[in-house]
Amino acid sequence: NPYAGLVTHLRASWLSGKTRPMEYRMAQLEALGRFLDEKKQEILEATAADMGKPLFEVELSELLLCKNELHETLNNLSQWMKDKQVDKPLATRLDSAFIRKEPYGVVLIIAPWNYPIYLFMGPLIGAIAAGNCVIIKPSEVSKNTERLVAEALPCYLDQDCFAVVTGGVQETTRLLENKFDYIFYTGSPSVGRIVMTAAAKHLTPVTLELGGKNPCYVSDTCDVPNVARRVVWGRFFNAGQTCIAPDYLLCTLEMQKKLLPALHEAITEFYGPNPQESPDFGRIVGDKQFQRVKRLLCSGRVAIGGQTDEAERYIAPTVLVEVQPSDPVMQEEIFGPILPIVVVANMDEAIDFINSRERPLAIYAFSSNDKVVNEVLERTSSGGFCGNDTLMHVTLTSLPFGGIGNSGLGKYHGKFTFDTFSHRRGCLMRGMGRETLNAPRYPPYSQKKFGIVQATSKVTRKDDCILL
């Protein structure tokens, strides 16, 4: 196996204990910060070349979010690393019980192409913070960023413990044959299954950040212009290539009539009359993806946009109406700048529609009426939920980010990343003395001995007497 040597080398480094001291981890993390600062220009150029990513979007979604994770981690690492003391029942009160956070060993991070820096760096920060050695596999689809990461990142990190591996499907398949101690994968559900199946052979735990169709329900009572702006922003950011983008809209026919002009207004406000000329609107990452998204335009009727330019891989910010659930655009995650509107009679129908499909990564609900937002929250299930806005719930490092069902398993961001890459070892330290206290548990067993064991180890209900 072409990667066996690399994995062995990293495992030897891990066993040497090199990555364990806090100072070492902090130094590596600080080096990541320097990479983001010193290579900023290269990152801007690579992501622009890969998918026409607008400067502001790179600043916000690739650099700022990484910096936030980095600072959150550097500020709190010593706290996170501490043993967590726990309460004990009477029998072990004189002892010390705690949870020790330990690195797993050699972990693999497989990153996607749509946020090619943030989506490898976010997990990497937590993996390093937790004390692991890491192999990073950036996506070959965002080839300019892949090259940048493969060439520049190793110069900043300890090459005995961290490596970047490049390649396509074949290389990734061979890489997955090796034994890792954790695998973190961001991408599609179908490849997620392949990764988990490969992991099962070695009993490797995984986190899978997948996707799906994120529904966006807009109720009849809302501030239409604000809704339109927030939805347009979330849908067309990165030309729609965002796993948590609102994928499709659900609303009544009356609301659709009000929304269409507002959506058009917002698109024009953001990108001008000809979005192809706007420096703030991106492009599709590759020809294959361009063709796939373009084919979805034939669903329903184009109400806004619809223009394409193959040479630039440009697809205009588009809104489709008269969309049926059986249309192509409703069969797969769009991952492009197309917003279909599916008309429903009311909120109940919207909720039923959502619940009859795979659980998505995110659900959005817009309403001036709190009850409506809460009802959608309570009657549905999704990775995350945002009321009256789009995307924003994932920018908070205090909220876990992850899917459910087809949209994924596991979670990360902030401390959750550190926890993901740590094994929580339950530890009990006893003394050798006071052996008489142990006597009741030893054979020969008797009813009397048992009474003592029961009394000292059980947890009683506080209000038992009251219930009687």
Place this chain on the structure above:
Amino acid sequence: MERMQQVVGRARAAFNSGRSRPLEFRIQQLKALERMVQEKEKEILAALHADLHKDGPNAYSQEILGVLTELALAMEQLPSWAAPQHVKKDLLTMRDDIFINPEPLGVVLIIGAWNYPFMLVIMPLIGAIAAGNAVVVKPSEVSENTAQLVAELLPQYLDRELYPVVTGGVPETTELLAQRFDHILYTGNTAVGKIVMAAAAKHLTPVTLELGGKSPCYIDKDCDLAVACRRITWGKYMNCGQTCIAPDYILCDPSIQGKVVENIKATLQEFYGEDVKSSPDYERIINKRHFKRVLGLLEGQKIAHGGEADEASCFIAPTILTDVSPESKVMEEEIFGPVLPIVPVKSVEEAIEFINRREKPLALYVFSNNKQVIRRVIAETSSGGMTGNDVIMHSVVPNLPFGGVGHSGMGAYRGKYTFKTFSHHRACLIKDLKMEAVNKLRYPPVSQKKVDL
């Protein structure tokens, strides 16, 4: 295929009806489960005795006490476990509602093992119910009396559609694993663990695997040998060695090997008397297959104590082996029987190296008066859990997560960790539709001013 599909389908329809979600319902089901354990205590103990020759007070403290403790904890803590957790806000989100909402996963599957056949299905069931799920329970067919009893009792006390019990062997379990679940918790061995995870991968189902391995027990020269050996004897030979966290083998300096053997022998006498076979407190091997397997491990070994066996009753005497070679059969697989090999090592470094050359175990034990030695072993090894200067006990602390790492498993449960395992932690942000001015900063068209902000 039909039967399993129907059972799981009914559980899913029952879950989708929403009735397992209200806290009152969950507590009512947990109370019913508690009644079941209390009212049917005799029947449960009888089944455990039939399966494993486990006696009254012993069986009670091993299997029932823990369950009752867990039930009391869950009923007590459920309102706080299920409550939305509000999180730290920043300047931009001051006016928003930000919280993590614990939600049920849906329909979960619990596959139990035969060594603590009642406890290993009921413990996880408690947390799964508490978290609001529908639960399919599959007790081990190897401990057939307990499996039968669980299949009879649960429908008498709990909601039959939400918490069905499925019985059967490999073909039935394979059929069950082809269905789609929202979490699978499996307790058993490494080989089947891989099969369960591969089946789960087809549906992207998260798993908790409580597996096993060889849990090492290092005895330092500097320790009170009498106390250490008594504690080790207790943990090793309880349930006739059939405990996933039993000290599997001992590592110690050759100079104390003899004393270790003497101390364990003396303790065995104290615990089980002259004739172990007639002690009501000593269990039996679960079946003939395992009896033959464990006995086979004695081949070619130096038996310092024990070795007697009786196939008819699946009895194997508490046995100690000395000067065991690391390459021997008894050091290859998890023993899961009353055989205790002692592997001589010259130093704590050698012990650590020995442990690290092997798969990460479920538990690790160190005995020493010197805290530094214990700290060092913890720091330089990895295991699911560990106890210093005792064995088994880390698994009875309700607030310590119980689980493995590497080949000994993934995920953890016990107490609130069971609730968390069977919950989805949904990140929620609820904003105002007003305050649009703040949002304008992030919208295009972009100017340098916006970038700098």
